[in-house]
Amino acid sequence: MDETPNRPWTEPGLDPERVAAAQRGDVDALLALVRAHRLPLWRACFAITRHLAEAELLFQETQALAVRQLRAAPVGRAFLPWLVKLARQIDAARWRGRDDRPSVGYRRPNGEPWLAGSRGAHWVEDEQKTLHAFAQLHPDDQWLMVLRLFERLPYEEIAQVTGFPVPRVMNRLALAREYLERVHELGERAA
Amino acid sequence: MMHLTVQQLSSALDGALGGPSLELVVRHLARCHECRDRQARLARFDDALRRLLAVDPHEFFLDDLGRRAESIVVAVARGLPVPPMVTSLPLIDDEDPYEAVEPPPEVRPELGRAAELARHAGFGRIGLKPTASAQAPASDPEQADRMLEALASGDTADFEELTARDFDAPDAGTDAGDAEAEGIPDGPVFDLPEWVKEGAPRRRASPGARVVRAIPKLQLMFERLDERAAHLSRGAVEEVFRPEPDAAAGGEDARAAGEAAVLPEAPFDPHAWAGDGLATSDLPRAHTEPVTDAYELVDEPGDAPSPAADVSLEHPRRPGRRVGRADAAFPAPAPRSRMPLAVALTSVAALAALVAVLQWTPADPAAPGGARAPRLPRIEFVGLDSSGAPTPPSTTPDLRLAITPAPVESLVATPLSPSGAAPADSGRVDPPADSLGRNPGR
Numbered sequence: 203m204d205e206t207p208n209r210p211w212t213e214p215g216l217d218p219e220r221v222a223a224a225q226r227g228d229v230d231a232l233l234a235l236v237r238a239h240r241l242p243l244w245r246a247c248f249a250i251t252r253h254l255a256e257a258e259l260l261f262q263e264t265q266a267l268a269v270r271q272l273r274a275a276p277v278g279r280a281f282l283p284w285l286v287k288l289a290r291q292i293d294a295a296r297w298r299g300r301d302d303r304p305s306v307g308y309r310r311p312n313g314e315p316w317l318a319g320s321r322g323a324h325w326v327e328d329e330q331k332t333l334h335a336f337a338q339l340h341p342d343d344q345w346l347m348v349l350r351l352f353e354r355l356p357y358e359e360i361a362q363v364t365g366f367p368v369p370r371v372m373n374r375l376a377l378a379r380e381y382l383e384r385v386h387e388l389g390e391r392a393a
Numbered sequence: 394m395m396h397l398t399v400q401q402l403s404s405a406l407d408g409a410l411g412g413p414s415l416e417l418v419v420r421h422l423a424r425c426h427e428c429r430d431r432q433a434r435l436a437r438f439d440d441a442l443r444r445l446l447a448v449d450p451h452e453f454f455l456d457d458l459g460r461r462a463e464s465i466v467v468a469v470a471r472g473l474p475v476p477p478m479v480t481s482l483p484l485i486d487d488e489d490p491y492e493a494v495e496p497p498p499e500v501r502p503e504l505g506r507a508a509e510l511a512r513h514a515g516f517g518r519i520g521l522k523p524t525a526s527a528q529a530p531a532s533d534p535e536q537a538d539r540m541l542e543a544l545a546s547g548d549t550a551d552f553e554e555l556t557a558r559d560f561d562a563p564d565a566g567t568d569a570g571d572a573e574a575e576g577i578p579d580g581p582v583f584d585l586p587e588w589v590k591e592g593a594p595r596r597r598a599s600p601g602a603r604v605v606r607a608i609p610k611l612q613l614m615f616e617r618l619d620e621r622a623a624h625l626s627r628g629a630v631e632e633v634f635r636p637e638p639d640a641a642a643g644g645e646d647a648r649a650a651g652e653a654a655v656l657p658e659a660p661f662d663p664h665a666w667a668g669d670g671l672a673t674s675d676l677p678r679a680h681t682e683p684v685t686d687a688y689e690l691v692d693e694p695g696d697a698p699s700p701a702a703d704v705s706l707e708h709p710r711r712p713g714r715r716v717g718r719a720d721a722a723f724p725a726p727a728p729r730s731r732m733p734l735a736v737a738l739t740s741v742a743a744l745a746a747l748v749a750v751l752q753w754t755p756a757d758p759a760a761p762g763g764a765r766a767p768r769l770p771r772i773e774f775v776g777l778d779s780s781g782a783p784t785p786p787s788t789t790p791d792l793r794l795a796i797t798p799a800p801v802e803s804l805v806a807t808p809l810s811p812s813g814a815a816p817a818d819s820g821r822v823d824p825p826a827d828s829l830g831r832n833p834g835r
Contacts, residue, residue: 332442335438376402
């Protein structure tokens with residue numbers, strides 16, 4: 203039996219039973235819950251932090267915080283959106299009062315050298331500009347783009363996960379893409 | 394012309410349009426290249442973000458991370474101490490900006506100079522365009538056909554063979570014919586220094602003669618065999634070095650010529666030597682002749698058979714061990730000479746004699762007790778008077794004046810006399826001290 207639900211962002215699947223068992227103190231149910239959402243949670247942490255090591259740390263902190271606040275977990279709904287919401291709160295709290303996270307690191311976000319995973323220097327320049335523009339977006343817009351581009355959720359599901367209405371999701375996604383285009387143009391003009 | 398809005402383009406990229414909106418956008422994109430370009434640009438940003446951030450980790454990495462997270466989850470759920478959270482890479486604040494972003498280039502020493510040239514030319518380095526051509530030099534097909542025909546017919550006299558000399562020295566091709574005429578073997582040319590060529594005139598070989606490289610041979614002498622290392626008895630060793638009558642007769646001449654010294658004769662003990670059927674006359678005389686090549690194993694066809702080459706002697710207690718000329722490669726150390734000791738003793742004796750002569754030779758026989766006075770050079774210090782004329786040295790020099798400082802009385806001011814007058818020999822009068830004893834003038 204596959205433990206991973208087909209649509210973990212919107213369909214609860216086995217999450218309500220596992221959450222209820224975990225709230226009663228069933229450690230096995232808790233571990234099954236954690237394993238079921240391991241990969242989407244990792245993708246979300248990686249997209250939020252844009253850094254491999256930071257994503258590892260955020261992944262562990264998120265699961266630890268989820269166990270501590272398990273009594274506040276939603277019952278009867280998908281567990282993953284609540285889990286990712288904790289991750290976003292932890293990351294926002296860590297960087298609150300500090301300088302912004304570097305938009306472009308010394309390496310690619312997955313830890314490889316910039317030139318290793320690309321087709322050439324001009325590709326690297328485009329990728330770095332795009333990553334810089336993405337880092338300048340509002341965290342909500344970043345999250346919308348993550349759900350749309352990486353998780354490939356339709357607008358309706360994005361609206362269900364984030365709580366925004368569908369027109370707002372569509373409009374903010376369009377404006378986020380336009381912002382990426384503007385930053386790119388400004389970078390080319392400055393160059 | 395009205396262009397599409399970014400909302401329309403974004404929704405079209407996401408596949409969120411349908412019905413009349415989708416038809417309108419498709420129709421416009423079919424006519425407007427600007428909107429097509431803009432949509433392609435937006436799609437390019439989406440692809441870049443997916444390449445950067447939508448990369449699924451390796452299964453091993455995710456399993457390892459999951460195990461670490463589960464241990465934390467179990468610890469928190471059971472109220473145990475939470476294990477530390479670790480990461481596989483340094484955090485963003487701990488990154489080293491000067492860390493090498495690329496692995497060091499692979500070293501291929503077996504490629505030698507070709508690899509060095511290629512590396513300098515930029516081959517194999519990411520982001521560096523090679524400065525040398527990656528193409529092979531152009532060849533002449535007709536020349537290649539002629540070469541193949543010549544090889545088939547066996548007549549390749551018209552073709553020049555590339556040699557190392559041509560590669561290293563471009564101007565060496567001018568005297569290539571001379572070199573061939575002189576019979577110099579092909580390859581790098583090394584010239585001898587002038588003093589060698591002047592001392593030994595160069596022997597020129599005939600054009601068809603085979604040039605043999607002259608290798609200086611090592612001159613080794615058998616002086617003494619280490620019987621302990623050879624595991625032989627003393628009698629057997631002495632038998633090996635026992636000179637024959639004719640060699641003993643010419644022993645003095647051999648010593649004069651600097652050849653090997655010959656050990657004294659010793660009685661022959663055939664049982665100790667263990668050579669079954671070996672007669673005394675079969676023993677070699679290698680110990681009296683210089684060995685020109687200790688590693689020579691094959692005789693020249695025209696050479697006379699060397700008696701030392703036939704040595705086949707077995708060790709008495711080790712039948713498989715052979716003792717012969719092969720041991721010449723490890724000759725025993727030469728006996729130490731006593732000449733340095735004699736020279737040292739002679740030097741010490743001469744020095745002692747010199748000291749005795751100097752000690753007992755009278756410096757001035759007329760002086761009292763001078764018969765045994767040491768004869769040492771006399772140093773006199775001659776003073777000069779006011780006119781500059783040298784004064785005769787004093788027989789009792791006042792050494793005190795020379796080595797002792799001036800008396801303290803001369804440096805301290807003479808106190809005033811009770812009458813208040815300064816002494817007549819004092820040229821300086823200090824001001825009177827104040828009531829506190831201090832001298833305000835200072």
